[in-house]
Amino acid sequence: MAAEHSCDISLAITGSGGAGAITAGELLLELAGRNGCLGMMRRSFGPQIRGGEAAALVRISHRPVECMNDSFDLLLALDWRNAERFAEEIALRPDSLIIADPDAGAIPEPIRALGIELVEVPMQALARDIPAGRPNLVALGLLAHWLDICPDEAGRVIDHVFLGKGEAIVQGSRQAFVAGFGHPVIAQARQARPRPDGNRVFEGERWDLSGNEGCGIGALRGGIRFAAAYPITPASDLLEWLAPRLEQLGGSLLQAEDELASINMVIGASFGGVPALTATSGPGLALMLEAMGLAVAAEVPAVVVNVMRGGPSTGIPTKSEQADLNMALYGLHGDAPHLVLGALDHADCILTTEWGVRLAEALQTLAVVLTDQNLAQSRVLIPEPAYALPDLPARQLAGPGADYCRYALTDSGISPMAIPGTPGCTYVADGLEHDERGKPSSAAADHHAQLDKRQRKIAGFDYGNLWADVRGTGEIAILTWGSSAAAAHEAAERLSRRGEAVRVVALRLLLPASPEKLAQALSGVSRVLVVEQSHGRQFHHYLRAYYDVEAETRVLARPGPLPITPGEIVAAIENWS
Amino acid sequence: MSRTAAPATMAATPKDYKSDIKPVWCPGCGDFAVLNAITKALAFLELPREAVAMITGIGCSSRIAAYTSVYGFHGVHGRALALAAGLKAARPELTVLAAGGDGDGLSIGGNHFIHACRRNMDLTYIIMDNEVYGMTKGQASPTTAPDWADGKLTPRGTGIRPFQPAGLALAAGASFIARGFTGDPNGLAKILVEAIRHPGFAFVHALSPCPTFRPEQMEWKRQVRGFDIEPTDDPVEAARRIQADDGMSIGVVYRNAYPVFRPGGAGGESGGESGGVRGGGSMAAIERELRL
Numbered sequence: 001m002a003a004e005h006s007c008d009i010s011l012a013i014t015g016s017g018g019a020g021a022i023t024a025g026e027l028l029l030e031l032a033g034r035n036g037c038l039g040m041m042r043r044s045f046g047p048q049i050r051g052g053e054a055a056a057l058v059r060i061s062h063r064p065v066e067c068m069n070d071s072f073d074l075l076l077a078l079d080w081r082n083a084e085r086f087a088e089e090i091a092l093r094p095d096s097l098i099i100a101d102p103d104a105g106a107i108p109e110p111i112r113a114l115g116i117e118l119v120e121v122p123m124q125a126l127a128r129d130i131p132a133g134r135p136n137l138v139a140l141g142l143l144a145h146w147l148d149i150c151p152d153e154a155g156r157v158i159d160h161v162f163l164g165k166g167e168a169i170v171q172g173s174r175q176a177f178v179a180g181f182g183h184p185v186i187a188q189a190r191q192a193r194p195r196p197d198g199n200r201v202f203e204g205e206r207w208d209l210s211g212n213e214g215c216g217i218g219a220l221r222g223g224i225r226f227a228a229a230y231p232i233t234p235a236s237d238l239l240e241w242l243a244p245r246l247e248q249l250g251g252s253l254l255q256a257e258d259e260l261a262s263i264n265m266v267i268g269a270s271f272g273g274v275p276a277l278t279a280t281s282g283p284g285l286a287l288m289l290e291a292m293g294l295a296v297a298a299e300v301p302a303v304v305v306n307v308m309r310g311g312p313s314t315g316i317p318t319k320s321e322q323a324d325l326n327m328a329l330y331g332l333h334g335d336a337p338h339l340v341l342g343a344l345d346h347a348d349c350i351l352t353t354e355w356g357v358r359l360a361e362a363l364q365t366l367a368v369v370l371t372d373q374n375l376a377q378s379r380v381l382i383p384e385p386a387y388a389l390p391d392l393p394a395r396q397l398a399g400p401g402a403d404y405c406r407y408a409l410t411d412s413g414i415s416p417m418a419i420p421g422t423p424g425c426t427y428v429a430d431g432l433e434h435d436e437r438g439k440p441s442s443a444a445a446d447h448h449a450q451l452d453k454r455q456r457k458i459a460g461f462d463y464g465n466l467w468a469d470v471r472g473t474g475e476i477a478i479l480t481w482g483s484s485a486a487a488a489h490e491a492a493e494r495l496s497r498r499g500e501a502v503r504v505v506a507l508r509l510l511l512p513a514s515p516e517k518l519a520q521a522l523s524g525v526s527r528v529l530v531v532e533q534s535h536g537r538q539f540h541h542y543l544r545a546y547y548d549v550e551a552e553t554r555v556l557a558r559p560g561p562l563p564i565t566p567g568e569i570v571a572a573i574e575n576w577s
Numbered sequence: 578m579s580r581t582a583a584p585a586t587m588a589a590t591p592k593d594y595k596s597d598i599k600p601v602w603c604p605g606c607g608d609f610a611v612l613n614a615i616t617k618a619l620a621f622l623e624l625p626r627e628a629v630a631m632i633t634g635i636g637c638s639s640r641i642a643a644y645t646s647v648y649g650f651h652g653v654h655g656r657a658l659a660l661a662a663g664l665k666a667a668r669p670e671l672t673v674l675a676a677g678g679d680g681d682g683l684s685i686g687g688n689h690f691i692h693a694c695r696r697n698m699d700l701t702y703i704i705m706d707n708e709v710y711g712m713t714k715g716q717a718s719p720t721t722a723p724d725w726a727d728g729k730l731t732p733r734g735t736g737i738r739p740f741q742p743a744g745l746a747l748a749a750g751a752s753f754i755a756r757g758f759t760g761d762p763n764g765l766a767k768i769l770v771e772a773i774r775h776p777g778f779a780f781v782h783a784l785s786p787c788p789t790f791r792p793e794q795m796e797w798k799r800q801v802r803g804f805d806i807e808p809t810d811d812p813v814e815a816a817r818r819i820q821a822d823d824g825m826s827i828g829v830v831y832r833n834a835y836p837v838f839r840p841g842g843a844g845g846e847s848g849g850e851s852g853g854v855r856g857g858g859s860m861a862a863i864e865r866e867l868r869l
Contacts, residue, residue, distance in 0.1 A: 209867050226667050249858055249859075254662065254840040256659065262659075264656040268662065272664045298650070420671055426646055428651055430650075431651060
């Protein structure tokens with residue numbers, strides 16, 4: 001289907017450190033966006049801190065996309081240094097196209113062996129002739145022409161990015177773009193294959209959003225005004241995004257000495273009445289677990305966004321995996337009911353984080369919001385996100401008074417919380433088991449009553465219909481969570497176009513579990529494909545622990561670092577026999 | 578006991594700052610005197626109970642939060658200073674005290690201690706030092722002498738030189754360093770008043786004997802003496818005094834007017850350099866940044 005193909009293009013731009021592959025990709029996505037397209041970009045880096053090879057993986061489409069496609073239509077190599085590192089990430093087809101610089105050295109043999117059409121453009125030589133010209137801007141011009149993107153916006157996009165770097169850079173960049181855009185080989189290459197349609201197709205408001213930024217927006221919307229931060233890949237950008245913006249809203253961010261401190265700072269701030277959050281990744285979450293139990297026991301609202309990466313241990317810090325699920329669900333010591341949520345796509349990072357914050361505040365407990373590197377550090381151009389959260393009560397506060405019972409055994413399990421400064425209500429928040437007043441107690445009755453209370457407030461709450469994103473009908477269902485949901489939706493759409501109705505159930509609320517709701521969502525389903533990015537099948541084991549799935553079930557579970565693609569899911573369903 | 582704060586017109590008494598919970602401490606424990614000194618200091622300063630928070634970790638001495646009538650948080654082992662920093666960042670107008678033992682503050686919480694010193698938030702931190710883990714019944718701590726052979730995990734002594742808490746605080750950049758002794762509760766209360774009034778991180782090292790596991794510490798009352806000079810603001814001089822001392826001199830040894838850290842510039846003075854305009858922005862403006 002040429003028309004469909006033409007509206008959904010995947011390109012990879014690779015280069016060694018400093019070649020500007022990432023900049024070219026970002027500019028291309030922005031340019032496509034200004035031309036009415038939607039899209040997504042993932043960055044891929046080698047392990048070096050600076051100067052390593054980098055790849056911009058860009059998908060441009062006329063419809064919202066939330067995951068990368070199975071293969072790439074075009075690979076543009078600014079040079080070939082360490083390009084083989086990206087080989088498994090950039091799948092090419094026989095009808096793909098490679099654009100390379102003849103002066104950048106020989107094409108690595110594994111790539112040449114694919115026999116893919118090669119177009120040679122002397123990007124370095126073209127750039128050399130332009131003062132302050134750079135090969136990556138030549139490449140941007142080539143790709144813009146190949147995509148039939150109207151070049152008028154290019155000047156504005158270049159100005160926007162390079163304005164701070166001086167007039168010479170701006171002019172050089174504009175000229176390099178023009179040199180690429182006008183290069184004759186692209187016109188020839190375009191004639192040989194289906195071409196993208198560059199017409200303006202999307203006129204509505206669009207956002208340019210990373211998953212980490214989405215979590216940041218959701219946190220602020222939810223009322224977070226304090227964050228504690230210890231740097232860790234791939235969560236640091238979320239914390240860095242929050243730092244100035246919290247201050248703009250009158251809040252603050254405190255850089256901690258370690259994750260043990262950051263989670264305790266969050267609990268301290270929240271004890272003080274200010275909604276508080278931290279963000280981390282697997283190893284950091286492991287360090288926070290002890291104090292996460294304190295938040296549960298002392299009933300202090302606290303939010304931890306955990307951006308999952310390849311594990312265990314240092315694992316693969318710059319790549320994605322969905323393998324911290326077990327830790328988020330079961331890592332706390334003692335019987336510690338808490339909330340675990342998983343964001344499903346970029347826009348959903350906003351919703352899920354805001355919901356997590358509001359639930360933590362309403363229920364005076366810990367909420368863990370799970371995302372992953374794939375979601376957190378990729379960018380999408382999407383229609384302006386819109387969602388509606390059900391009305392949630394704010395944190396229930398105690399007014400000035402006498403005879404205050406911090407941990408009163410209420411029917412809902414939620415007890416009014418006195419904030420320091422409130423006269424007459426002084427109490428001691430305690431991780432020691434306590435009675436209703438907060439007095440330490442090891443009595444069986446107090447322990448049982450407080451355990452019941454902490455469970456009751458979470459189990460008895462009505463979470464409404466946000467527990468999952470349920471789409472489609474059909475006797476086959478894909479049951480998934482987190483960022484794998486995007487690939488599942490795309491797989492379901494492909495199968496639907498072929499006449500195979502598939503429904504997708506993506507769980508957003510993992511704890512507490514919603515077994516009755518899932519049973520209803522799966523009614524009439526005869527086959528369930530569980531999809532997750534975990535070698536140990538953590539999601540599947542979670543499903544077996546909390547749910548009765550009666551349909552025949554298979555599991556597509558594999559580890560990172562490569563994201564699960566729609567094609568893999570389609571194949572798993574097509575090969576079911 | 579009434580739970581409402583004493584009106585400003587009525588002189589507060591130390592008793593107003595005590596809860597009705599009976600301490601778990603052994604008879605003769607120095608921590609009783611620390612509790613008395615804290616409540617005396619709070620009464621002297623006439624701080625409303627609801628404007629004070631006492632944050633502690635885990636251990637015998639960390640139980641102290643429950644024995645006061647101010648707001649309190651009895652958290653996890655070693656993290657009192659992190660809880661306190663978060664609370665102070667969120668609520669700069671509160672008077673925030675943190676307290677705990679030598680194991681809590683210098684072993685499991687050692688990293689937080691040195692970073693709290695250099696961060697210099699406006700907190701008061703009291704280490705109640707008895708050179709032993711009491712709640713777990715008698716193990717050596719980071720301040721235990723190397724030849725103390727009664728430690729159940731170190732039957733031949735630790736063989737490790739102990740931390741010098743005042744020297745550690747000085748090296749880490751604390752702006753107020755004092756040592757007090759529970760055998761002199763009035764002197765300790767006076768030190769605490771100064772510590773609470775000090776703008777910045779005030780470290781009070783309270784020698785607090787353990788009659789149960791370190792009965793020989795009952796001799797401390799014959800060994801302590803006052804620093805015979807005024808506090809210095811010269812860290813080199815402070816280091817000399819601390820190094821020359823046997824650890825039994827009490828009083829304020831060092832005081833300096835380092836800038837007080839307030840995250841996000843909360844409460845006026847600037848803290849970090851984030852480029853943000855504190856409180857001047859709006860959610861709508863932040864969301865506009867994400868529009869294409």
